[in-house]
Amino acid sequence: MKPLSIVIASAEAYPYVKVGGLGDVVGALPREFTKMGHRVTLFLPLYRTIDIDRFGIKPVKNVKPIPVDMAGRTEWMRPFSCEDKTGFKLYFIENSNYFSRDGVYTDPKTGRAYPDDGERWTFFARGIIETIKALSLSPDVVHCNDYQTALVPVYIKEQGILPDTRTIFSIHNIGYQGKYDPSILSFIGVGKNRFYPMSPFEFYGKVNFMKLGIEYADRITTVSPTYAEEIKTPEYGYGLEGLLSKYSHKLSGILNGIDYDIWKTENNPNLPFSYTSEDLSGKRMNKLELIKELGLPKEALDLPMLGIITRLAPQKGIDILEEIFPRFMMRDITFVLLGTGEPDYEEFFEKMALSFPKKVSANIRFDIGLSHRILAGSDILLIPSRYEPCGLTQMFAMHYGTVPVARKTGGLTDTITDFTENPESGTGFLFEEYDPEALLKAINRAITVFEDYPTWRKIMIRGMRKDFSWHQSAKIYTQLYTE
Numbered sequence: 007m008k009p010l011s012i013v014i015a016s017a018e019a020y021p022y023v024k025v026g027g028l029g030d031v032v033g034a035l036p037r038e039f040t041k042m043g044h045r046v047t048l049f050l051p052l053y054r055t056i057d058i059d060r061f062g063i064k065p066v067k068n069v070k071p072i073p074v075d076m077a078g079r080t081e082w083m084r085p086f087s088c089e090d091k092t093g094f095k096l097y098f099i100e101n102s103n104y105f106s107r108d109g110v111y112t113d114p115k116t117g118r119a120y121p122d123d124g125e126r127w128t129f130f131a132r133g134i135i136e137t138i139k140a141l142s143l144s145p146d147v148v149h150c151n152d153y154q155t156a157l158v159p160v161y162i163k164e165q166g167i168l169p170d171t172r173t174i175f176s177i178h179n180i181g182y183q184g185k186y187d188p189s190i191l192s193f194i195g196v197g198k199n200r201f202y203p204m205s206p207f208e209f210y211g212k213v214n215f216m217k218l219g220i221e222y223a224d225r226i227t228t229v230s231p232t233y234a235e236e237i238k239t240p241e242y243g244y245g246l247e248g249l250l251s252k253y254s255h256k257l258s259g260i261l262n263g264i265d266y267d268i269w270k271t272e273n274n275p276n277l278p279f280s281y282t283s284e285d286l287s288g289k290r291m292n293k294l295e296l297i298k299e300l301g302l303p304k305e306a307l308d309l310p311m312l313g314i315i316t317r318l319a320p321q322k323g324i325d326i327l328e329e330i331f332p333r334f335m336m337r338d339i340t341f342v343l344l345g346t347g348e349p350d351y352e353e354f355f356e357k358m359a360l361s362f363p364k365k366v367s368a369n370i371r372f373d374i375g376l377s378h379r380i381l382a383g384s385d386i387l388l389i390p391s392r393y394e395p396c397g398l399t400q401m402f403a404m405h406y407g408t409v410p411v412a413r414k415t416g417g418l419t420d421t422i423t424d425f426t427e428n429p430e431s432g433t434g435f436l437f438e439e440y441d442p443e444a445l446l447k448a449i450n451r452a453i454t455v456f457e458d459y460p461t462w463r464k465i466m467i468r469g470m471r472k473d474f475s476w477h478q479s480a481k482i483y484t485q486l487y488t489e
């Protein structure tokens with residue numbers, strides 16, 4: 007395949023900045039493409055939290071600060087850059103007014119999105135376009151991710167620039183669309199005279215960035231084949247189902263992978279002990295270490311330990327978990343949570359940890375090291391999501407020999423095989439209905455099998471030997487780019 011020049015734009019990419027799965031995915035893809043011989047340029051905002059010294063991020067020489075007209079006010083944009091150690095280029099869009107904040111999307115003080123959300127992402131898209139122009143980049147493809155970068159294809163088409171470039175828009179989560187009051191059009195600078203029903207710029211009286219991305223991009227992808235079907239239905243499409251059905255010919259689902267250089271059970275700096283599918287003894291030692299780290303009683307070592315690592319958002323099925331909690335606590339188990347998000351959910355788990363100190367450990371913070379140790383130390387990982395575009399934690403879990411109990415939706419359907427239905431090939435336990443009883447039943451099914459160790463061990467080993475690498479998906483992306 008001829009090497010391609012690929013520009014990727016995203017609000018997150020690990021290790022520079024990560025909030026959720028988007029960070030993992032956009033962290034891994036540029037590396038994968040670079041390994042395949044393609045030339046990759048990644049655009050991120052220069053958040054205050056990015057460690058510029060660690061990554062050697064510096065202002066781009068020969069490019070002066072560029073004025074950007076934001077509804078009559080001039081904001082200055084300055085591109086910074088660095089080279090990733092795996093060999094691709096990064097550009098960072100700098101503006102202290104928009105990006106020098108403590109949170110990426112939400113203000114940690116209020117737990118809410120910043121009030122100027124639409125303005126910030128408009129500025130980011132314009133900064134990308136201005137940098138592309140200033141540096142005379144002429145990529146084969148520009149690949150945008152989620153609503154924060156959805157305006158990039160709009161500017162490319164509306165300004166008639168980059169005639170030989172094609173645009174891809176990837177939907178990582180349709181629950182977050184970027185919907186704003188029409189006054190945002192003054193900041194966007196185009197579409198003001200096109201705010202009428204059925205126009206790309208109008209969506210039920212608002213401006214919807216994700217709708218714009220879908221309308222303007224040459225191809226649309228989402229992060230699993232099942233989710234690509236689901237988002238064409240009213241239950242999952244969040245109002246965009248009609249539009250996605252209309253554009254079904256340019257929509258495809260490409261499953262995310264996981265980065266085995268980071269998510270590994272051997273020589274992982276985050277784990278006290280290494281282990282493999284041939285020798286699982288290190289997993290039990292990691293469980294014991296985790297029990298000590300979290301202050302749980304030593305007896306927990308022989309009980310099933312159920313973990314959950316998640317944003318505490320309604321999407322993640324926290325309400326059905328809360329509903330079963332009293333009955334769940336009647337069992338001989340331990341429950342370990344790592345997550346942050348909605349204050350009500352945080353409080354609930356903090357309270358549960360106080361009520362059941364020997365059974366529950368609630369870790370209300372963002373802690374990547376602990377996420378590895380919970381994945382390695384637990385027996386079961388819970389993922390009761392209402393919807394799940396792809397989901398990464400179930401793949402990490404299986405790779406770490408931890409068996410997922412998950413709702414049968416989106417990427418969870420595409421990556422987990424239910425044991426009860428497929429005893430010879432099962433890798434986890436799935437339930438269909440979004441319902442507390444269904445979740446409890448699935449947990450009970452899992453615990454029953456856990457008590458039969460030889461069978462449980464087979465499920466663990468099957469999960470560990472699955473191939474969730476990026477290799478296959480990166481190939482499918484580049485086929486799409488070539489098309």
Ligand code: ADP
Pocket residue numbers: 025026027028030315316317344345346371372373374377396397398399400
């Ligand atoms: P989403 O992108 O919807 O949040 P995914 O399962 O695709 O869900 O990805 C979530 C990513 O964020 C995983 O890498 C997971 O380990 C990580 N994560 C979520 N919450 C935390 C937390 N509190 N601390 C550390 N990592 C977290």
